[in-house]
Amino acid sequence: MYFIRICVASIAGLLLSGCAHNMNVKPDIETIAAVAPDARIAKNVGLYISPENRGKVVTSAGGGGDKVSYHPYADMETGLYKVLGNVFQNVTLLSSLSDVNSISQHSLVFVATPEITTSSSSSGIFTWPATDFTIGISCKITDVAGRTIATVTSSGTGHAESSELMKDFSRAGERASADALQKLEAELLKAPELRR
């Protein structure tokens, strides 16, 4: 009898546990437009994302009182790499801010360190996916000695209807990250400090 109670309690626990639902904010990188060669910044840049940020899990509001969780840095890393590769002559992934080998081997002039902020909400009462997402990127650009040259920011939004979320729980987040990255690319191209 005791064994049966334990089994029932375990199953109920599994069914009723109020955990955050996993989703992602991976952008469709095909939506990040290429930049004409003569509009590019003729300098090489390194992209640095710390191991802590790469592993960071963020939990924010979903629908019906539930929450959603995702890895913003890991999900957006490839998009950030593509944006920097489009804007600058070349981009290199750095393993640390003092990755001297990569800095000299690839003749880096700048190091880009992004910070990502997110918020979400949902108009759905009975479903957990978020229908609206906002993603902010603040990209600090320093020289290789660590002096700040510019901080370029962008903010993207994404909305998805409930019918779309039935096929892809992450649609609103994916749209917000693509929007934020497209805007970041445009802002980087406009920053005069990066061309001096």
Next chain:
Amino acid sequence: MKNRLMLIGLLASSLTMSGCSLMAPKYSASTENVQKLKDAASLSVKVGAFESTPGKDNANPISIRGSQLASPYDGSYANYLAEALRQELSIAGKLAPDATLEISGALQKNDMNIPALGNGTGDIAARFVVKRGGEVRYDQIKSISDSWESSFAGPVAIPRAVEHYPILVQKLLSSLYADPAFAQALK
């Protein structure tokens, strides 16, 4: 007593298994792979045909706890591998449809397993061939095995396995890019 045990058994099996059709997530390029590729390849390449070698370990669709996991690329996991390679070459700036160098291959092993107890496991292997004109510059089989934390509960274990499929492909390609002979073939 017997009825109660049967009920518990039914509840437990409904938790551990759920028979439905699922789609694997589309491939998302790994930045580390792109960097490795950029450092390794000095020439541009095109991606040729990728085939699937029939075999009991080369599943399509992949069966996970009674659910069927299909490829989002025309239902073909060989196409999945080709698309993954294409994406990473493209971001690395090394993809050129008119290149004389071509990478082709064949998927030989492709399976995942999520037992009720213990970790989920995945195995994937493929033959990769680099040719210039008719000359074979590289011809090797790469394989990886990976494991991840799973769960007794199907609603937890199945999504974790589905999300892990692109990671298996990333790791397979990482092993290819790290091979000095592959880098040499792209120079």
